[in-house]
Amino acid sequence: MHRSDWNYKYMYDHQAIEKKWQARWKKERAHATGTDQTKPKRYVLDMFPYPSGAGLHAGHVESYTATDIYARYSRARGYNVLRPQGFDAFGLPAENYAIKTGIHPAKTTREAVATFTRQIDSLGLSYDWERSVTTSEPEYYRWTQWIFLLLYKKGLAYKKKAKVNWCDGCQTVLANEQVDNGQCDRCVGVVVQKDLEQWFFKITDFIEDCEEGGNIFKGLLSGLEDIDWPSSTKAAQRNWIGRSEGVEADFSVNGGQEKVRVFTTRVDTIFGCTYIVLAPEHPLLESWKDRISNWSELESYRAATRAKTDMQRTDLNKDKTGVRLEGLSALNPLSGESVPLYVADYVLASYGTGAVMAVPAHDERDLIFAKKYNLPIRTVVLPAGGSPTEAEAFTGEGQLIDSGSFTGLDSAAARQAMADHLVQAGSGSRKLNYRLRDWLVSRQRYWGAPIPIIYCPVCGTVPVPEKDLPVLLPTDVDFRPTGESPLKYSASFQTVVCPNCGGAAKRESDTMDTFVCSSWYYLRYADPGNKDALADPQALAYWLPVDVYVGGAEHSVLHLLYARFFAKVLQKYGQISFNEPFLKLRHQGIILGEDGNKMSKSKGNVVNPDEFVEKSGADSLRIYEMFMGPLEDMKPWNSQGIVGVRRFLEKVSVVGDNFSGQDDKKVRSLLHKTIKKVGEDIEEFRYNTAISALMILINSLHEARTEAGWPLAPASMEKLFIILAPFAPHLAEEIWEKSGHTESIFKSAWPEYDQSLIKDEMINLVIQINGKLRATLEAPADISETQALELARGSESIKKWLAEKEVIKHIFVPERLLNIIVK
Ligand code: ANZ
Numbered sequence: 001m002h003r004s005d006w007n008y009k010y011m012y013d014h015q016a017i018e019k020k021w022q023a024r025w026k027k028e029r030a031h032a033t034g035t036d037q038t039k040p041k042r043y044v045l046d047m048f049p050y051p052s053g054a055g056l057h058a059g060h061v062e063s064y065t066a067t068d069i070y071a072r073y074s075r076a077r078g079y080n081v082l083r084p085q086g087f088d089a090f091g092l093p094a095e096n097y098a099i100k101t102g103i104h105p106a107k108t109t110r111e112a113v114a115t116f117t118r119q120i121d122s123l124g125l126s127y128d129w130e131r132s133v134t135t136s137e138p139e140y141y142r143w144t145q146w147i148f149l150l151l152y153k154k155g156l157a158y159k160k161k162a163k164v165n166w167c168d169g170c171q172t173v174l175a176n177e178q179v180d181n182g183q184c185d186r187c188v189g190v191v192v193q194k195d196l197e198q199w200f201f202k203i204t205d206f207i208e209d210c211e212e213g214g215n216i217f218k219g220l221l222s223g224l225e226d227i228d229w230p231s232s233t234k235a236a237q238r239n240w241i242g243r244s245e246g247v248e249a250d251f252s253v254n255g256g257q258e259k260v261r262v263f264t265t266r267v268d269t270i271f272g273c274t275y276i277v278l279a280p281e282h283p284l285l286e287s288w289k290d291r292i293s294n295w296s297e298l299e300s301y302r303a304a305t306r307a308k309t310d311m312q313r314t315d316l317n318k319d320k321t322g323v324r325l326e327g328l329s330a331l332n333p334l335s336g337e338s339v340p341l342y343v344a345d346y347v348l349a350s351y352g353t354g355a356v357m358a359v360p361a362h363d364e365r366d367l368i369f370a371k372k373y374n375l376p377i378r379t380v381v382l383p384a385g386g387s388p389t390e391a392e393a394f395t396g397e398g399q400l401i402d403s404g405s406f407t408g409l410d411s412a413a414a415r416q417a418m419a420d421h422l423v424q425a426g427s428g429s430r431k432l433n434y435r436l437r438d439w440l441v442s443r444q445r446y447w448g449a450p451i452p453i454i455y456c457p458v459c460g461t462v463p464v465p466e467k468d469l470p471v472l473l474p475t476d477v478d479f480r481p482t483g484e485s486p487l488k489y490s491a492s493f494q495t496v497v498c499p500n501c502g503g504a505a506k507r508e509s510d511t512m513d514t515f516v517c518s519s520w521y522y523l524r525y526a527d528p529g530n531k532d533a534l535a536d537p538q539a540l541a542y543w544l545p546v547d548v549y550v551g552g553a554e555h556s557v558l559h560l561l562y563a564r565f566f567a568k569v570l571q572k573y574g575q576i577s578f579n580e581p582f583l584k585l586r587h588q589g590i591i592l593g594e595d596g597n598k599m600s601k602s603k604g605n606v607v608n609p610d611e612f613v614e615k616s617g618a619d620s621l622r623i624y625e626m627f628m629g630p631l632e633d634m635k636p637w638n639s640q641g642i643v644g645v646r647r648f649l650e651k652v653s654v655v656g657d658n659f660s661g662q663d664d665k666k667v668r669s670l671l672h673k674t675i676k677k678v679g680e681d682i683e684e685f686r687y688n689t690a691i692s693a694l695m696i697l698i699n700s701l702h703e704a705r706t707e708a709g710w711p712l713a714p715a716s717m718e719k720l721f722i723i724l725a726p727f728a729p730h731l732a733e734e735i736w737e738k739s740g741h742t743e744s745i746f747k748s749a750w751p752e753y754d755q756s757l758i759k760d761e762m763i764n765l766v767i768q769i770n771g772k773l774r775a776t777l778e779a780p781a782d783i784s785e786t787q788a789l790e791l792a793r794g795s796e797s798i799k800k801w802l803a804e805k806e807v808i809k810h811i812f813v814p815e816r817l818l819n820i821i822v823k
């Protein structure tokens with residue numbers, strides 16, 4: 001950008017004004033949470049930031065401004081508003097930086113928190129800092145550990161050896177939710193599968209509703225119906241949970257007693273099954289060792305799949321490989337047909353029964369595999385009025401053919417009939433499956449909350465007693481990654497006795513996934529200083545649940561699912577009395593660089609908010625980001641745009657210089673329309689249209705200005721500044737003070753609009769054709785010449801007079817008459 005773009009006329013000194021008001025707000029504790037709990041409340045929450053060394057970015061400004069406008073508006077509406085902010089401070093980046101530089105993560109985190117706080121304050125965001133939390137502080141993670149213990153005591157936290165995602169780059173395990181396309185979502189390194197003993201949280205227990213003591217607790221699925229969230233986010237959660245209704249069916253092996261059980265959602269295609277596939281890890285394989293004649297071939301295949309991730313294995317575009325189990329065959333329980341057995345890694349051990357009936361004609365993966373290994377492809381479902389092709393699998397529903405006594409049924413009816421048949425014959429059952437797995441929460445890293453567990457050679461696994469919390473993160477630690485948790489080698493940490501028998505013991509050395517810390521932080525804001533409990537029940541009862549939550553859509557299945565799970569656990573065990581933590585959720589869209597690309601250091605297109613705050617002011621930056629487009633849209637940065645917004649604020653400041661004037665009927669009516677629109681838009685987060693309405697109003701003020709002053713009387717003018725204030729808080733305060741007020745503008749109530757003023761005044765417009773009265777049409781008083789002509793042309797009673805005539809000219813008398821001359 002060119003320097004000259006910044007040549008404002010400086011009609012107001014934004015730097016002086018903004019500093020002045022920020023200092024005053026701080027001194028007067030202007031943003032402290034209200035204490036009068038007889039008032040209705042609104043809890044307005046942002047996803048708290050990870051305090052990275054890079055500081056605040058444009059996306060933070062976007063979402064924090066959106067919630068700030070909402071919070072300021074809500075206060076003016078008489079709500080008690082909770083508007084906290086904190087820091088999600090544990091995590092890999094600080095630790096990775098420490099490994100590189102040797103600087104302790106506690107120090108870099110502290111510095112980053114200070115930078116973020118300064119930047120946030122420079123934007124005039126009305127956070128109550130007295131309620132801030134930082135997840136890496138012992139007074140906070142003490143309660144993270146306390147929740148871990150609650151889960152442990154209720155059997156919802158357990159340790160087991162499992163195949164887990166291992167990132168070599170980060171030298172730690174990852175949750176399924178943190179693996180993106182086979183890559184680590186932090187370092188983008190390849191994720192491999194390893195068998196490790198790890199801690200899990202039983203999130204799968206909370207998918208469906210459950211009953212306890214006569215109460216129904218809503219699960220992760222049905223709870224979605226009660227909340228106002230973007231439908232795409234709800235869909236992402238449903239998909240991730242992946243509820244699927246199907247059938248388990250037994251195929252007997254080699255005509256004997258032994259059976260292999262498959263899970264299918266399409267039992268209607270069972271007559272088209274031409275082979276069976278088992279996952280390479282399937283437990284039955286070992287027991288068939290003696291009967292499989294190509295055992296060694298199978299062994300080497302199984303070894304080769306071990307390195308692959310689930311994602312690589314199930315990718316449609318990847319080559320499908322497998323090994324036939326020579327010497328074995330399976331019997332179809334409905335058709336009685338004998339089919340071969342294969343082991344192939346496109347079938348996962350962890351889903352369903354780890355075995356599938358393959359139907360190449362109706363399943364894409366099976367088709368690829370069948371073509372490769374020359375297996376029969378048999379069509380058993382026809383699309384309505386269609387015929388089969390071998391090039392593509394027909395995966396839709398239709399009518400059954402070649403399916404014995406089931407031929408002719410449609411897919412849905414066939415599924416019912418076949419399931420009944422299998423159940424009666426004792427060779428199958430109806431089955432619900434889920435894609436969601438329990439949440440893997442242990443990490444072999446330093447910078448996280450220690451898991452409060454002690455291992456005693458005599459007593460086994462012993463939870464740390466609550467009175468001994470927090471288990472402090474030690475500082476005498478070498479955090480270079482070795483694949484084992486650095487805490488294992490901290491002498492101070494490992495010097496511990498068993499709380500049970502007093503004998504020498506060892507601590508769990510893994511730390512918790514940072515998503516554990518962020519799954520409950522919103523509760524702590526209700527009562528952040530509490531030393532005896534996670535939060536006072538009365539404070540929770542008043543403030544929770546969160547009324548409005550704003551944050552990025554990238555958290556759809558991570559944070560947002562985990563937080564819902566925690567709420568359900570805490571509700572079930574009496575800690576809270578609600579089931580869904582976030583009643584209304586909105587996402588801010590990604591802000592792209594000026595070049596239309598994603599902002600990145602390497603592209604040099606990163607916008608630093610500090611620069612814009614300094615040059616055009618926080619108020620300009622706030623309004624610009626809200627004016628860029630709908631909040632949830634992805635949109636590119638445009639430096640010219642902020643210049644335009646700044647000009648708008650300059651016009652505002654000119655209006656604020658003195659309030660003298662008298663209400664003009666039209667402008668006053670526009671003011672009341674704007675009051676209505678801005679209020680309604682804020683409630684729905686439609687900030688761009690609210691701002692454009694304010695701009696129109698300010699422009700019309702300038703246009704209608706006369707010698708006598710502004711076209712609004714001071715009382716009306718005040719209303720204007722009150723509705724502008726949430727957007728441009730500093731400038732609004734300054735103007736308010738200049739106009740003689742001694743109290744903050746944010747103490748003023750939101751103005752009510754006058755219903756009678758927002759109704760457009762209507763008149764009866766006389767329409768003449770060649771001077772003869774032909775109609776009188778109802779029209780707004782301020783109808784223009786062209787609008788009047790359009791109105792006349794569209795009216796049935798005039799159309800016939802104009803048909804096949806040529807309009808020569810027309811005469812328009814505003815508010816009275818339109819005379820159309822035709823030939
Ligand atoms: C036969 C069949 C025919 C299938 C057809 C689909 C279409 P969802 O909906 O995601 O639950 N499947 C079952 N277990 C599997 C495993 N462990 N690994 C890989 N695939 C597995 O998917 C269920 C379908 O996925 C099942 O239905 C099975 O293939 C496959 F025309 O059975 B189906």
Ligand code: ZN
Binds near residue numbers: 458499505
């Ligand atoms: Zn012991």
